[in-house]
Amino acid sequence: MVGLVIVSHSATLAAGVAELARGMGGEVPIELAGGIDAPEPALGTDAVRVTEAIERADRGDGVLVLMDLGSAVLSAEMALDLLPEESRSRVLLCEAPLAEGAVAAAVTAKLGASLEDVAAEARGALQAKVAHLGSDAVAPSAPAPGTGGATVTLSVRNPLGLHARPAARFVQTAGGFDADVSVTNVTTGRGPASGRSLNALATLGVRQGHEVLVAAHGSQAAEALAALAALAERDFDEQEPVAATPVPVAPPRSDEGSLTGLPGAPGTALGAARHLRSAAPEIPTEPASDPEAEWEALARAIEQVRAETLATRDSVAARAGEYSAAIFDAHLLFLEDEALLEPARRAVFDERQNAAQAWQAATEAVADDYRRLDDEYLRARAEDLTGLARQVVARLVGGQSAPAVAEPGVVIAPDLTPADTAALDRDLVRGIATAYGSATSHSAILARSLGIPAVVGVGEELLEVPEGTPLVLDGDAGAVYVDPAEELVRSYERRREQAEAAARQALASARLPARTRDGRPIEVVANVGSPADVDTAVANGAEGVGLLRTEFLFLDRNSLPSEEEQFAAYGDMAERLQGRPLILRTLDVGADKPLPYLTQRPEANPFLGVRGIRLGLERPELLETQLRAALRVACEHPLKVMFPMVATLAEYLEAVAVLARAREQVEQAGQTAGEVEVGIMVEIPSAALAAEAFSPEVDFFSIGTNDLTQYTLAAERGNERVAGLADALHPSVLRLVQAVGEAAHRHGKWLGVCGELASDPSAVPVLVGLGVTELSVNPPAVPAIKEAVRQVDYGAAAALADEALRLTSAEDVRALLAPKVAPIVEHAAP
Numbered sequence: 001m002v003g004l005v006i007v008s009h010s011a012t013l014a015a016g017v018a019e020l021a022r023g024m025g026g027e028v029p030i031e032l033a034g035g036i037d038a039p040e041p042a043l044g045t046d047a048v049r050v051t052e053a054i055e056r057a058d059r060g061d062g063v064l065v066l067m068d069l070g071s072a073v074l075s076a077e078m079a080l081d082l083l084p085e086e087s088r089s090r091v092l093l094c095e096a097p098l099a100e101g102a103v104a105a106a107v108t109a110k111l112g113a114s115l116e117d118v119a120a121e122a123r124g125a126l127q128a129k130v131a132h133l134g135s136d137a138v139a140p141s142a143p144a145p146g147t148g149g150a151t152v153t154l155s156v157r158n159p160l161g162l163h164a165r166p167a168a169r170f171v172q173t174a175g176g177f178d179a180d181v182s183v184t185n186v187t188t189g190r191g192p193a194s195g196r197s198l199n200a201l202a203t204l205g206v207r208q209g210h211e212v213l214v215a216a217h218g219s220q221a222a223e224a225l226a227a228l229a230a231l232a233e234r235d236f237d238e239q240e241p242v243a244a245t246p247v248p249v250a251p252p253r254s255d256e257g258s259l260t261g262l263p264g265a266p267g268t269a270l271g272a273a274r275h276l277r278s279a280a281p282e283i284p285t286e287p288a289s290d291p292e293a294e295w296e297a298l299a300r301a302i303e304q305v306r307a308e309t310l311a312t313r314d315s316v317a318a319r320a321g322e323y324s325a326a327i328f329d330a331h332l333l334f335l336e337d338e339a340l341l342e343p344a345r346r347a348v349f350d351e352r353q354n355a356a357q358a359w360q361a362a363t364e365a366v367a368d369d370y371r372r373l374d375d376e377y378l379r380a381r382a383e384d385l386t387g388l389a390r391q392v393v394a395r396l397v398g399g400q401s402a403p404a405v406a407e408p409g410v411v412i413a414p415d416l417t418p419a420d421t422a423a424l425d426r427d428l429v430r431g432i433a434t435a436y437g438s439a440t441s442h443s444a445i446l447a448r449s450l451g452i453p454a455v456v457g458v459g460e461e462l463l464e465v466p467e468g469t470p471l472v473l474d475g476d477a478g479a480v481y482v483d484p485a486e487e488l489v490r491s492y493e494r495r496r497e498q499a500e501a502a503a504r505q506a507l508a509s510a511r512l513p514a515r516t517r518d519g520r521p522i523e524v525v526a527n528v529g530s531p532a533d534v535d536t537a538v539a540n541g542a543e544g545v546g547l548l549r550t551e552f553l554f555l556d557r558n559s560l561p562s563e564e565e566q567f568a569a570y571g572d573m574a575e576r577l578q579g580r581p582l583i584l585r586t587l588d589v590g591a592d593k594p595l596p597y598l599t600q601r602p603e604a605n606p607f608l609g610v611r612g613i614r615l616g617l618e619r620p621e622l623l624e625t626q627l628r629a630a631l632r633v634a635c636e637h638p639l640k641v642m643f644p645m646v647a648t649l650a651e652y653l654e655a656v657a658v659l660a661r662a663r664e665q666v667e668q669a670g671q672t673a674g675e676v677e678v679g680i681m682v683e684i685p686s687a688a689l690a691a692e693a694f695s696p697e698v699d700f701f702s703i704g705t706n707d708l709t710q711y712t713l714a715a716e717r718g719n720e721r722v723a724g725l726a727d728a729l730h731p732s733v734l735r736l737v738q739a740v741g742e743a744a745h746r747h748g749k750w751l752g753v754c755g756e757l758a759s760d761p762s763a764v765p766v767l768v769g770l771g772v773t774e775l776s777v778n779p780p781a782v783p784a785i786k787e788a789v790r791q792v793d794y795g796a797a798a799a800l801a802d803e804a805l806r807l808t809s810a811e812d813v814r815a816l817l818a819p820k821v822a823p824i825v826e827h828a829a830p
Contacts, residue, residue: 003029003057011035050079062115096122161207166236179218264454269431274409301395363389387417506783510541546776566629574637612645627662634674683707688736691743705755727810741771769801
């Protein structure tokens with residue numbers, strides 16, 4: 001680790017600067033050379049003191065010397081002459097401002113950066129102050145003459161700040177450009193830190209309401225800042241809110257044999273206590289005899305854990321959806337983070353530590369950084385990192401990387417990492433109870449997504465419960481009943497049986513078509529964003545795919561997918577459907593969802609900017625490539641094409657012309673282009689109001705209620721301050737659905753809904769009543785939605801829809817639906 005020396009005319013000033021730097025740099029060696037050998041206020045500098053301070057600070061990685069003014073510089077130069085040649089080569093005198101430079105240098109040194117990088121961060125330490133006092137603008141500033149750099153100040157609105165998911169999106173976006181990106185938390189003064197390091201970024205402690213200064217240098221600095229500014233405007237792609245309410249303190253144990261913790265995941269579980277234990281792998285103490293071989297072994301272990309993590313991610317995506325699986329994106333970034341790899345590399349080659357020792361020390365140092373943060377949610381990330389580190393060490397030494405249970409019951413553990421949670425055998429695990437952890441831990445979030453009841457933060461008493469002890473776990477109340485009374489057990493057994501019976505009935509009939517009571521067929525298909533999603537959809541009885549989000553092929557990479565790559569991916573998903581129809585939505589990205597490698601100008605209001613089909617028409621080569629791949633797949637599989645974000649008929653006709661060009665290109669290449677039905681997503685009110693004009697031209701409509709609601713009510717769906725307005729059951733939104741349904745019916749076209757509203761069983765009667773004949777839902781929701789359809793009488797549903805349209809608020813509509821659909825929802829609950 002690079003050491004620091006503070007040279008000042010005043011010993012008091014030097015001590016104060018060191019105190020500030022230590023507050024940010026923790027264990028970074030910081031030595032003082034302040035004043036002269038006389039009582040204060042005797043001011044001056046002493047070259048011998050500087051020499052001695054350098055020798056104390058030198059741990060082998062170099063020493064950065066920061067000076068205040070005048071003779072301090074001369075004394076530092078003289079000190080260099082007093083040092084041995086070997087030591088002198090590791091010392092750098094830095095012209096950075098004393099206080100700000102020391103703080104920046106300490107933070108950077110703490111991350112294991114090189115001497116040159118520590119010096120560079122120290123020199124740029126005034127950026128945050130300049131940005132804060134000089135301008136509040138969000139647009140990138142002009143580069144300083146001769147530097148090629150630029151800065152942008154971003155506001156963080158996310159409820160939990162830059163926690164793992166948004167931090168991962170930041171790092172992924174920054175990594176897509178040829179630019180060095182650094183971040184300073186202007187609000188707290190922490191930083192700068194590398195924008196390419198998840199750990200460095202997360203440990204800045206950026207919380208909701210903080211401002212960060214992002215600086216970039218390099219050939220694509222401006223593009224990188226524009227993309228990061230757009231990312232911040234989208235709240236770093238947080239697709240759904242994460243609870244930001246303060247976690248309550250667990251009340252003491254009651255007199256009824258219960259242990260009280262915090263609700264982690266809803267639901268109830270009954271079963272025997274099953275302690276989840278795995279001994280920490282034993283780390284060898286022998287030094288590395290062959291550093292190169294040790295480093296190669298570490299690289300292999302990391303690659304193996306990366307493969308395991310990717311497999312876990314795919315499994316979670318299939319069971320719980322892409323948002324829940326995104327937790328593991330941060331883990332993948334951990335495995336390639338230089339804040340971990342560089343210290344481990346130095347420990348192997350410079351200190352001759354074995355690979356397991358080096359990796360353990362590097363990860364534990366960063367985990368300690370997390371543990372020192374004020375934010376409870378970010379502190380919890382330390383356990384994510386240590387869990388991942390344990391997997392790598394286990395691969396190196398041959399130990400068990402993840403704990404497991406062999407018998408059914410309620411899992412008891414001190415805490416669980418997300419990987420531990422994802423690896424649990426769902427057939428054996430009835431519920432989860434942890435002594436530590438919180439409702440904001442990723443394990444609790446993942447348990448909720450996987451449908452495993454959980455209680456967290458119960459306390460160490462939980463660990464004393466003997467193996468095999470009967471337990472009742474209530475994830476809704478946050479309680480664990482130890483050796484419960486028979487009456488309590490019977491009560492919970494009745495609740496569990498009712499829920500399981502409803503789920504079994506829905507799943508048992510999930511493969512049958514969904515028809516209303518009076519025989520009207522309603523097609524229930526799935527929204528998918530990965531091949532694993534397709535498998536889950538088929539297993540749950542989906543009759544096809546009503547929305548293939550093709551963005552999964554374009555994200556988290558540095559270049560556009562080729563036509564052949566897209567052809568293979570779409571063909572694979574069509575094969576998995578085994579003859580069921582597949583509706584492919586063309587690329588739906590743009591200013592509010594940018595691709596790092598696709599340069600676009602920043603927009604003041606990206607939701608109203610170049611996105612969806614607008615981007616496809618502006619960059620027709622993107623659209624043509626995708627359509628060529630789709631047409632080739634359509635030769636052998638029932639595939640349809642749907643254009644997103646269509647506002648006008650002219651846009652749609654232009655997109656159809658691009659499709660015709662793509663067909664010609666396929667045929668000119670000697671390949672066969674299949675026939676496809678073509679439709680639009682109705683997400684913009686203008687398209688709904690012009691449905692009569694669209695109907696003769698399209699083959700079908702599919703309503704995206706998420707965006708349609710946002711645009712109809714002028715309520716951004718990601719803005720919690722107007723979240724109450726953004727309800728798709730608002731009568732104004734329902735009237736637009738009605739308009740599209742009536743136009744489609746008059747022209748013999750079908751109408752689907754692929755927004756989140758389709759996955760809500762309570763909305764099924766009103767949607768069916770408005771003429772919707774296809775519901776495209778999240779894969780796990782298919783059985784429940786099919787069961788809800790079977791409880792609907794079309795005539796009664798049409799009357800219900802008419803009544804809903806006469807109301808004035810979403811609250812009134814929900815109140816109207818509640819007594820009519822409550823029995824349906826209860827019956828269909830999965």
